[in-house]
Amino acid sequence: MRERQSTPQDTHFGFRDVPLADKQGLVDGVFHNVAQRYDLMNDLMSGGLHRAWKDALVTAVNPPRNQRPFALLDVAGGTGDIALRVIEAGGAGTRATVLDINADMLAVGRARAASRTDAITFMQGNAEELPFADRSFDAVTIAFGIRNVPRIERVLEQAFRVLRTGGRFLCLEFSTVDVPGLDKLYELYSFNVIPALGGAVTGDKEAYRYLVESIRRFPKPQAFAQMIEAAGFRRVSFTPLTGGVVALHSGWRL
Numbered sequence: 001m002r003e004r005q006s007t008p009q010d011t012h013f014g015f016r017d018v019p020l021a022d023k024q025g026l027v028d029g030v031f032h033n034v035a036q037r038y039d040l041m042n043d044l045m046s047g048g049l050h051r052a053w054k055d056a057l058v059t060a061v062n063p064p065r066n067q068r069p070f071a072l073l074d075v076a077g078g079t080g081d082i083a084l085r086v087i088e089a090g091g092a093g094t095r096a097t098v099l100d101i102n103a104d105m106l107a108v109g110r111a112r113a114a115s116r117t118d119a120i121t122f123m124q125g126n127a128e129e130l131p132f133a134d135r136s137f138d139a140v141t142i143a144f145g146i147r148n149v150p151r152i153e154r155v156l157e158q159a160f161r162v163l164r165t166g167g168r169f170l171c172l173e174f175s176t177v178d179v180p181g182l183d184k185l186y187e188l189y190s191f192n193v194i195p196a197l198g199g200a201v202t203g204d205k206e207a208y209r210y211l212v213e214s215i216r217r218f219p220k221p222q223a224f225a226q227m228i229e230a231a232g233f234r235r236v237s238f239t240p241l242t243g244g245v246v247a248l249h250s251g252w253r254l
Contacts, residue, residue, distance in 0.1 A: 039079055039108075044201065045194055053246050054085060054143065056239075057172045060250060061139050063090030072096040073137040073162060075127045075155070076145025078105025080113045080120065086141075087119045096120045097137075099127065128154040135164045143172040147218040156231035163253040169233060173224075174215040175240060175247035182243050190215070221247045 042050045063070050063086050070093055074083045078100030087094055096119065100106050106122050113120045125131050127142070127149055140159040149155050159169050177183040190212045198208025219227065221238045224247075229236045233251025240247050 039081060040201065044197055049242060049245075053172055053241055053248070054082060056241060056248055057082065057141060057143060057170055058085045058089050060170050060248065061086050061089075061141060061168070063087075063094045063139075065089075065091045067091055067093045069093040070095070070139075071137045073130075073132070073140045073159075074098050075130075075140065075142040075159070076100055076148070077141070077143065078102055078109050078122075080109030080122070082141055082143050083109075083120050084113060084116065086139075087116060094119065097132075098122045099125045099130065101126050128158060130158040130162050132162045134161055135167075136162045138164055138167050139170065140167070141170045141172075144174065146171055146173055147214050152219075153227060153231065156228055156233075160232045160253055165253055167253045169228070169249075169251045169253070171224075171228075171249040173218065173247060173249065175218075175221050175238075175244050177244045178240065179243040186245065221249070224249060 046053075061072065063072070068091070070090060072083065072086050072095070074086075074096060077083055077098045080098055083096035083098045087096055098106070098109055098120065100109075100122075101124065103124055106124055110122050113122070123131070127145075128151055140163055142155070142159075146152055146155055156169075163169060177186045191209075194212050195205045195209040198211075199205030202208075218224070221240070221244075225236050225238050228249060228251045231251075232253070234254045236249075236251040238247045238249045
């Protein structure tokens with residue numbers, strides 16, 4: 001069988017080139033299969049380190065601890081993990097909206113946040129077409145989700161649009177390991193242990209093979225920082241965490 005030739009209308013799904021219009025459906029299938037054990041797998045894959053990475057994100061969000069109103073939008077955050085952490089860190093005026101395109105992930109989040117419905121709202125929607133008015137939020141976050149969207153540039157533009165002046169965009173994403181020796185170990189672990197672990201815990205080895213491949217296809221930190229700046233953000237920066245396994249990216253709407 002002849003290998004499919006890529007076209008300008010293609011994007012990547014892991015190491016495969018696929019039509020741009022097909023990627024969202026393929027990603028939805030991955031998260032439909034793993035939603036119920038997604039947070040458990042995060043613990044197992046990272047040895048619990050994802051909690052420290054998310055703590056760093058919440059610290060950067062820095063929600064006010066008093067009654068001052070503060071509105072967070074967490075994109076691709078269906079299980080509610082980031083939003084609940086921000087609400088817990090903030091004061092009585094902190095509110096969070098979680099937007100995710102995947103109904104299964106949102107169902108997990110709604111169940112987790114059942115006792116906090118006064119402070120958190122879950123919505124199904126597309127990160128490339130945010131259903132919110134301009135300048136609606138004080139902070140926009142996305143953790144381990146932006147590499148799964150078909151058009152990263154469009155997501156960044158939408159995040160900029162819905163931020164208020166002085167608002168901050170924060171993105172936590174897997175990155176490029178920059179410690180000699182650790183990079184080789186990480187490569188072996190990623191392609192051998194993670195898919196096997198995913199198969200054992202969720203019954204879907206291929207979903208976690210895709211997730212590993214998607215990390216390798218994501219832009220390098222400097223290139224991604226340039227994309228954030230191109231969307232209109234200023235004071236753009238990134239901070240490598242755990243030897244570059246993850247990077248916390250930041251940009252401000254000034």
